[in-house]
Every structure is written in structure tokens, then in C-alpha cells.
Amino acid sequence: MNIEFITKDDLRKIENLLGEIKGLIKPGQGQSKQWLKSYEVRKLLNISPGTLQNLRVNGTLRYTKIGGLLYYKLEDIEKLLEGNAR
Helix, strand or coil: CCCCCCHHHHHHHHHHHHHHHHHHHCCCCCCCCEEHHHHCCCCCHHCCCCHHHHHHHCCCCEEEEECEEEEEEEHHHHHHHHCHHH
């Protein structure tokens, strides 16, 4: 029968590893994401890239372009889902 000991150093390593895992699972706990990228919006609304483009073109969903990326406010998407979009 083999006996293995866990040292205090081993416990510290495990504690550090658990802290890192918690940080990966819940980044920014208590804070929701304010801006979403196009792929996140498409996934959230379950729509195609073309449908998202139509929502932009006809003004149903506002967006901000930074560089080559489009960003959408989570607040605007929630309004769209509630039927209160401008």
C-alpha cells in the first residue's frame, strides 16, 4: 500500500489554481457586458448575418463601427426584443 502526502505547498498550488479557474468562469462578476459584437448578437437573436445587416440598414438596430468591427449596445437589443426599439 502506497502512502502519499499532501504538503502545504501542494495545497497552496491547488488554492491558486482554483482562484484562476474562478476568474475564468466568472470574469467581471456582477457586471454584464455592455457592448456585443456581431456574432454575439446573431447568436443571441438566432439570426443570419443578412438579417442583422437588414436590421442595421433599416435603422431597427443601432450600431457603432470601430475599425472594421461593429458593436451593438445590449440595451438596444433588449429594447428590440421587448418591441420598444426606435
